[in-house]
Amino acid sequence: MQPVTVSRGPWATAFHRLGRDRTALVALAVFLLIVIACLSSPVYAWWAGVDPFKSTLDAVVTIDGVKQPVMELPTTGLALGYTPIGPTWRLGNYFLGADNQGRDVMARLLYGGMNSIVIAGAATAFTLIFATFFGLLAGFFGGIVDIVISRILDVLWAFPVYLLAISLSIVLMTQGISIGPFAIDSGSLLLPIFIIGVIYIPYVARPVRGQVMSLRQSDFVMAAIGLGAPSGRIMVKDILPNVSTTLIVFIPIMMALNMLTESALSFLSIGVQPPAASWGTIIQDGQTLLYTRPWVALAPGFMIVISVLSLNVFGDGLRDALDPRSKIKLGRG
Amino acid sequence: MKKLMMATVAAGLLAALPAKAEYQAEHRGGTMRLVSHAAAGTIDPMINYTLQYWQLYQGVYDGLMSFKKAAGADGFTKVPDLATDMPVVSNDGKTYTFTLRKGIKFSNGADLTTKDVVASLQRIFKVSSPTAGGFYSVIVGADACLKTPATCTLDGGVVADEAAGTITINLTRPDAEFLDKLALPHAVILPADSPTADVGSVPLPGTGAYMISAYDPNKGMTMTRNPNFKVWSEQAQPDGYPDTVQYDFGLTDEAEVTAVQNGEADWMFDQPPTDRLGEIGTKFQDQVFLNILTAWWYAPMNTNLAPFDNIKARQAVNLAIDRNALVNLFGGPVLASPICQVLPPGFPGHVDYCPYSKDPGEKWSAPDLEKAKQLVEESGTKGQKVTIISEDTAVSKAIGTYMQSVLTDIGYDAEVKPISPNIQFTYIQNTNNKVQISITQWYQDYPAASDFLNILFGCASFTPGSDSSINIAGFCDKDIQAKMDGALAQGVTDPDGANKVWAEVDKAVTDAAPMAALFTPKHIDFVSKRVGNFQFNSQFYWMVTQSWVQ
């Protein structure tokens, strides 16, 4: 049923189609803008003259010529509590106020964004690589291999993510881990990447497996098998290119999902370790200030919503472009 | 959350409330509604080791002795409870003879007899009470009980004379703190037929003014009046005002504050979250009670692990910390005060001492970063990696983050790891986890210097490889230990002289710096508008049933 009037290659067609999807392009632009802003965080911190990773409880800020301490003790009533300065809405001068260590929230927001994006991106790569590997094996060989892999994926899928994450975080964050030649240093970014990457493997591996299964039955694969080509070669040369569309469609969607997961895990204190930050951990820090200085928690939340939204919109466009008949089912089961 | 596990007792040095007035019958009745974030585990009074329930046990259970139900430091006074008088001490302080009161009934209707006393003291060992080894091992026969709890008899240790109504307790050695120990909830008297295993969530009958009538750790606890109760001693077990005490679990700290503000609850157990302090300190200041605790926040440093196996490194940390900043992180100078030494102010043996200040002397004034940097340089530990283990609670994490910043300033490659508060406390004790420095707290059990110095820095409290090794710093100094043993012995006959020795020990430990003392916290009680007659007892905090709601 494929239209035969293809004059460009399939990739070029998709690219062309995407180029006409204005909504998707705007979304991509928004996301790239956020990435650029986050990448420029060191510049911002330098310009604002703040160190986003150092407790500066005795810092002083000058607003409209008036000096004001960043952390303030109240003088009325029983004089309880220790409150950071609220948003000044002046760029480079505690724009969003300070957190409970007297650190510039705006500077941390940008630094944190970098970590959030890196984690989401790297976890996506991790998931896609392993999911493809397992999906290929299970779908291509079928039989016992399929059963074993599928059941493991089942267990992983029904397994409570939070328990896995909490336990792993205690082990890994305090002691690090070394598997053979690989050593994950405690407290490195690799930890959240690893946790998030693992838990979504079934999410991607299942559709890949299904697709590989149907490809396995297709004529050209049968022919290749008939000709005695080695399995590995068939998988890499014949099947993988056909699965790649699915994988590409998954990239922005997984990025979005991972970003949400990262923030949820940070809510449970599993994530980037202080004094470093991610949007999730800034929200968590802000929770203890929610009623007095809500912007500490609100700002990173809005950043997550905007980033995830732009990724999702772009993901929509990408899918429409690559897979107009939406053969790829993105179920959640 | 740590309080759930380990908080116990405090001294209210501020609470200079008027002496207890007559029982005011017009205020009797109503329901006192308490809220807390979570339950505090088993309800068995011999096993539970939390402030949260010890506070309630005061109106429910009695021991032979008890702490006086009075406001302020008067609450440290020991008074006879189920015993008619203070015991007769003989045999060089090794034999205590009590006479049991007559006519007292348990809440289940059974009469209190000497059999119950003997069975209860045995039960401490049979149920493996956490303090069985630490507090009660001085009783004759305790060794055998610790080895095989099931067959515990305390033969020769606890002797009852049913006809005369007396109990005689024999000790293996004199113990100046024995009566304090008998006044703690772990030594309350329960019916002789109580199960010899942890009862978990099934309440045991007691002799107090109230009884626990329902308990579900996921929902709440209800206390009602004990129908068989008659006042025998106002000081030991007074009658209470509310008819019912209803304790609900499960709200977040934020929601607890809101509930008390709106009058939907009368008191919150948890300390209000720091971002609500400003609000309750201004809009609700008449409903807030602040009391200083005999407790401290401190940062034990592992004396057997680099870089803190070097005394200069440990002293450098002590010098570098801005204790005022930590006090502010805790909630401001109204809520805590800086400290450099082990014994809290107002504690027996406490003499102001602070060598780790810009101008060393009695009180802390400011950090001395220059000297700290120099000490790190001299110690040759500069640039080493240091991991701070804090609890994953708002305050502890903030302190950990701040200390990370300070340690980086004085030349270490520092990082901070907040871990779940329920694990952190056992995690930092176990030497296998190789913790270099951590942040923790200690609250007194009873007012004696040994409860801080000998327990936290004594050689006997250090058990390598065990989760129960409360000497977290792994500090064991032969000379200091000898001095502490001497003070313990001297305390039996000469408490004042012993306290002078404890002051010297305090100084010596502070100089050796197996820890950085941070600050002495205060306790906030936030009550609803209708609560009257609030009294803070130094030993067991607010006396719940001595306040009224109508």
Add this chain to the structure above:
Amino acid sequence: MIYAILQRLAQMIFVMFGISVLVFLIFFGTPGVDPAARIAGRNASPEVLQAVRVSFGFDQPFYVQYLTMMKKIFISGDLTSFVNRGWKVVPAVLDTIPVTLSLVLGAAVLWVVFSLIIGVTAAAFRDRWIDKTLMIIGLIGVSMPVYWLGEVMNLITQSRFHDTWLFSWVPPLGYKNLSDDPKGWFLTLVIPWITLSILYIGLYGRVLRASITEALQEDYIRTARAKGLSETRILLRHALRTSLIAFVTLFGLDFGALVGGSALLTEVVFGLQGVGKLTFDALQNLDLPVIMTTVLYASFFVVLANAVVDVVYILLDPRVRTS
């Protein structure tokens, strides 16, 4: 047919077995979680520690401890907590079911109704501005971290605007029993329902729109059009009906997961003592018996929902054949 059911059952058991073993191993492999010292209390002497170890059976080999625990969950039902000792875990989990069900059912009603409205409207006006707007709104719903949304809701309704006419009716956080206080039950749950359902309204609205659009391309719709049926009738009676298959399967999976405790973050933020909150608290305390029970409970629902959805799918859609 019977063989298929048995096979499915075997798979379920295998998955639950795998999960329980993993939970067990992870628990004991984690440093600092050894329950003995925490049970014994602070500063317990080595003798006391040993006595506790023996009485809780921590000195026995792992497989014995594992089997004992499974026996206590499934056969005698008298498993007790390590933290709140004597507290029976199985009844405790059963007790939380009404709370979670109240939350999930109410949210489900909201999300089904609103996603139907959104999905059908968007499909009816497909590729016009109203469709695009609705889809973007749906995406915003999908893009919000649920606990953050809950915190913001709390900030608005409990603090910032609590004293205005708009939110003065919002009761304090916590759950009220339906039987004791129906009005209180309803009022306390309104905000949690909205918070939980927003994600699913967005998601389901989008799924529904996509499948209706797809259905509208099918041959039988063309036939219906050719017969001269009105566009509304075609949309509602024919296209929507076939599209509901995808909707129902998705609903089954999500509902199962939520009943099993996936509403954890919502329950925690709003202080609802449901299965999720129980799991969360147990995780904070590292209370293995509770973790194990809630995890098995949750995975049971996830696996069961998967199985039910498979069966329903076959029943609803005769085109599908089991492979």
